[in-house]
Amino acid sequence: MATTTCAVVRMYNEASVLAPVLSGLGRVVDEIVCVDDGSFDDGATIARTSGATVLRHVVNLGGGAALRTGLDYVRTETDHEYVVCFDADGQHLPEDAMRMLAVARNEGVDVVLGTRDRSESTMPRSRRALLAAARWFSRRTSGLPLTDTHNGLRVFSRRALDNIRLTQPGMAYASELEASIKRAGLRWAEVPVTIVYDAYSLEKGQSNLNAVNIVYDLMLAQLRRTA
Amino acid sequence: MIIRLFLIGAVLICAFLAMRGTGSSHQLAVRRMTLLAFTGAWIVAVLFPDLLTRIAVIVGVGRGTDLLLYGLVVSVLLMAIGVYQRFARLEARLEDLIRELAILGASRAAADEVPPRRLSVVSEQSTDGSVLDPDQRHAL
Numbered sequence: 106m107a108t109t110t111c112a113v114v115r116m117y118n119e120a121s122v123l124a125p126v127l128s129g130l131g132r133v134v135d136e137i138v139c140v141d142d143g144s145f146d147d148g149a150t151i152a153r154t155s156g157a158t159v160l161r162h163v164v165n166l167g168g169g170a171a172l173r174t175g176l177d178y179v180r181t182e183t184d185h186e187y188v189v190c191f192d193a194d195g196q197h198l199p200e201d202a203m204r205m206l207a208v209a210r211n212e213g214v215d216v217v218l219g220t221r222d223r224s225e226s227t228m229p230r231s232r233r234a235l236l237a238a239a240r241w242f243s244r245r246t247s248g249l250p251l252t253d254t255h256n257g258l259r260v261f262s263r264r265a266l267d268n269i270r271l272t273q274p275g276m277a278y279a280s281e282l283e284a285s286i287k288r289a290g291l292r293w294a295e296v297p298v299t300i301v302y303d304a305y306s307l308e309k310g311q312s313n314l315n316a317v318n319i320v321y322d323l324m325l326a327q328l329r330r331t332a
Numbered sequence: 333m334i335i336r337l338f339l340i341g342a343v344l345i346c347a348f349l350a351m352r353g354t355g356s357s358h359q360l361a362v363r364r365m366t367l368l369a370f371t372g373a374w375i376v377a378v379l380f381p382d383l384l385t386r387i388a389v390i391v392g393v394g395r396g397t398d399l400l401l402y403g404l405v406v407s408v409l410l411m412a413i414g415v416y417q418r419f420a421r422l423e424a425r426l427e428d429l430i431r432e433l434a435i436l437g438a439s440r441a442a443a444d445e446v447p448p449r450r451l452s453v454v455s456e457q458s459t460d461g462s463v464l465d466p467d468q469r470h471a472l
Contacts, residue, residue: 138438153441158438159438160437163430173431174434178438
């Protein structure tokens with residue numbers, strides 16, 4: 106097994122902010138795998154020009170599916186030791202990714218999860234309340250004491266990749282992730298990270314209303330598990 | 333008498349159309365048997381309406397038509413569930429297919445230095461290229 110690292114960057118029409126994100130990230134990992142989830146801008150071309158590997162969904166499948174595609178590719182077609190899940194819209198900081206990779210290496214952890222719990226307050230108040238509710242729900246269902254269940258910034262080791270099975274469509278992959286961690290006995294750690302809430306990402310990001318869909322998916326997943 | 337001809341004829345046509353089904357062979361057989369049973373029961377009920385009323389009284393429902401209504405509600409619910417399941421399965425298979433394409437496209441593009449092809453996709457876009465229901469997956 107190699108000792109290299111890679112990043113999976115999902116994107117949907119992020120061409121306008123993509124280039125600086127990729128160049129910043131490129132200093133932290135050895136390969137960037139971009140998953141273009143059916144965009145109709147030229148983000149895929151920008152990504153390829155910058156040297157990233159581009160996987161393209163011909164139609165939009167959603168964030169969970171894009172993540173699965175990226176992780177599948179890394180697992181089956183590459184040899185990297187660690188993979189970072191990183192957002193394309195500038196919400197994530199490469200420095201955080203670097204720190205999380207260091208934690209994974211130095212502490213021998215399989216899964217590193219970014220958490221906003223201890224970071225400062227660029228987060229809208231309503232969002233903070235919503236996250237608290239999600240945390241409560243997650244604790245009651247999965248039993249893992251996670252403090253930020255819907256943070257897209259994550260690091261997986263190869264062992265984690267081999268043991269994680271994501272099958273649920275939609276946003277319920279977060280709860281499936283927790284279940285996989287628990288089931289496979291993966292070692293995990295949380296690292297405080299900063300999510301940048303600027304005008305661009307807030308406008309494009311999930312509306313609080315979409316939380317209804319997420320909760321619904323999570324409950325459905327929970328039902329399926331207990332059925 | 334005319335109404336009986338109409339009712340029986342209509343259900344025979346529906347049964348015929350529904351017979352040409354899709355899905356796993358096991359499910360298909362079950363569905364076809366159910367369909368035949370339903371068609372038979374319907375024809376009997378149309379020819380002997382008093383029978384329906386008598387059965388209704390036996391099982392504790394007021395009128396024959398009420399029994400029919402309850403049966404209809406249950407049938408519709410079962411059908412809807414079947415449709416939903418087939419739909420979900422279809423979407424899952426579609427996703428698998430698209431993922432396979434994406435992964436294959438990556439190695440092909442790397443080998444030939446060919447940029448990823450944009451197929452002219454009709455399903456997701458409106459004619460002016462505006463976004464239809466983008467599914468954002470950024471941090472909540």
